Amino acid sequence: MDGVRRRSHWAWGYADEEPAADELAATAELMTAVTGFRLDGEIEEPVPLDAVELPAPRVEPPPLECCTTEPYARITHTYGQAYRDLVRAFRGRFDSPPDVVARPRDEREVMHVLEWAENAGVAVVPYGGGTSVVGGVEPRDLGPVVSLDLTGLDQILEIDPLSRAARIQAGMLGPAIDRRLAEEGLTLRHYPQSYELSTLGGWLATRAGGHFATLGTHIDDHVESIRAVTPRGVWESRRLPASGAGVSPDRMLLGSEGALGVITEAWMRVRPRPDFRVSTTVTFPSFERGAEAVLAIAQSGLHPSNCRLLDPTEAWLTSGGDGTYALLMLAFESADHPVDALLDRALELARLCGGAWEEIQNGGGGGEHGTGGQGGAWRNAFLRMPYLRNAYPSIGLVAETFETAVTWDRFAAFHTAVIGAARDALHGGGIVTCRLAFAYPDGAAPYFTVLAPARRGAEIEQWDAIKRAASEAILAAGGTITHHHAVGRDHRPWYERQRPEPFAAALRGAKAAVDPAGILNPGVLV
Known part of the structure; x- marks a missing residue:
């Protein structure tokens, strides 16, 4: 029908948002610079x-x-x-x-x-x-x-x-x-x-x-x-x-x-x-130290609304990091009372795990936390990722995300095993990142992202191999096959x-x- 905006027949979003040729070329250049992959140059x-x-x-x-x-x-x-x-x-x-x-x-x-x-x-x-x-x-x-x-x-x-x-x-x-x-x-x-x-x-x-x-x-x-x-x-x-x-x-x-x-x-x-909001980003010398802070905060009873930890590679790819530190996005919100004291206590716990921070942001009732700085950069990348991914088949990239949950006593070994299995499935030709998307007193929900140069025409086989290897490792190490993506057929x-x-x-x-x-x-x- 004329005047009705139509969804794209193949991509995320609407037909009028499909990436143009110049956008594809720019994305290919960007992803080559960010990942270091040697893409074949074909659009x-x-x-x-x-x-x-x-x-x-x-x-x-x-x-x-x-x-x-x-x-x-x-x-x-x-x-x-x-x-x-x-x-x-x-x-x-x-x-x-x-x-x-x-x-x-x-x-x-x-x-x-x-x-x-x-x-x-x-x-x-x-x-x-x-x-x-x-x-x-x-x-x-x-x-x-x-x-x-x-x-x-x-x-x-x-x-x-x-x-x-x-x-x-x-x-x-x-x-x-x-x-x-x-x-x-x-x-x-x-x-x-x-x-x-x-x-x-x-x-x-x-x-x-x-x-x-x-x-x-x-x-x-x-x-x-x-x-x-x-x-x-x-x-x-x-x-x-x-x-x-x-x-x-x-x-x-x-x-x-x-x-x-x-x-x-x-x-x-x-x-x-919410009328009261306060947030900041905290850096840690390693993902492991950051995870210690998330554990302490999750068990403190403070209940932050945002407590998401990015490993150094994901912080580098999405938030302007340099690949040397993990990044925790931490925020509290309320419609009833100020929450500054809650953030102060959470930061005390983060400091004990080697955390450091600079700017604290106060804000109103917007959709997500972190309108500026590295938290804002990650939020923007998070929201734009489905659109960015539309370019991947054109420029020759394979992408997969998989998520799970596991108890804290198994977390360290679990993280090592799943990252290793995903990297092995890439045969040395890709990147695997992890963030802790959700945190509970008894465990966390790790979310993994895989990027790799595509073998043109064989992307499905690549994706299936990564999916199979990661899923086997998740079950073997005691996690759930899904925390929030559902079961489906896959x-x-x-x-x-x-x-x-x-x-x-x-x-x-x-x-x-x-x-x-x-x-x-x-x-x-x-």
Whole structure:
């Protein structure tokens, strides 16, 4: 439709944001200078939308206005945003697109789509913003598929200012949620890296990690109740601050990835926007000393809102460091009281671990911490990374990120093992960095980034080798296959080894009860 901004058919973001030729050349020059890689100098062009060859739909769509088989809709609902998705889309490889795309405008249409799909033997893949990096929305080896796009359910239906809660539809994008709540002086305060293009329903279905590095780290911590539609009826928990009444219906849906129901709305805990904020960056002579400080702060009861530690290489690549020190971004915030004393105590703990700092920033209620200095530089790099990555297939770079969590007693050995496994998979030709993204009293959530020169045409094989090596090392060293990226199809082999078999049987039983025909996102979890 004229005047409607369209998502790119292959890249992160919108079609009018795809990198131009001069931007690609500049990015290639920048990445060569920053990484020291010897790139081949070739700038490859993506396959344009009108040149994509798409398999014909294998099923006729239902007689519903919300359903379409239009090629652009099918193409843009084929993949998520993993690097392997980006490369395949860049090269025009859309071998297994959904046959139908449904964009329901209300819950009644969701029910009609599920009824049709069950009767027709068509798999249903729920789709929010399409930002999965683990194959969670890809209709891989499923037979006929309808991609159920929930972004038409995009309203805040109620706000309860006394209880500080809001009833939000699942298809609402992060920025829209924040804008609407800001009108009431409120915020959900959840900012994953995918925030710009991801939805509440996607956050809930994948147990997304967000703004807070301690305490309310996952979207789970902000839930009062969830409502979902299944082929066997509506599943809605009672809205309560807490309950000890058996296994929680909410906890069954959180992380269910669309396999146990289509999340349509939720009551979410919200809060006043912070008026008191203070932040700084702390340098350490090594990542190990920085980790000691994070441990001390996490166990202190101070509960900083930001406590993210970058290793020297990541600090160098993203924050203007020189590669000789680790960098801790530390911040506190409150809507009720000054937080300067909390930062002062955290800095005392950091000093005992060799930490040093210069400037302390005071700020209001913006989206993230650190508007200037190295913290601000990292924040900007963090937010721009998906756009920067759009250039990688063109200039010949492979990128992968993987995240996990592990207890403090295992952390040192774990970090060494996983970094070593990832480097071995690169055969000496790449960079591996680590940051501690979230911190708990009993452990931390390391987040690893891998960059390497691409073998043109073999990027998927490179990515798979890195993914496999890292995943094996994570499980062998006692970590979880994912802290907040979810299981999807890419992590499922390791998830099946991580979970206890009696629990797996219980999960299969729950799915059989609400989805006896097995149409809801087959291939994830079970």
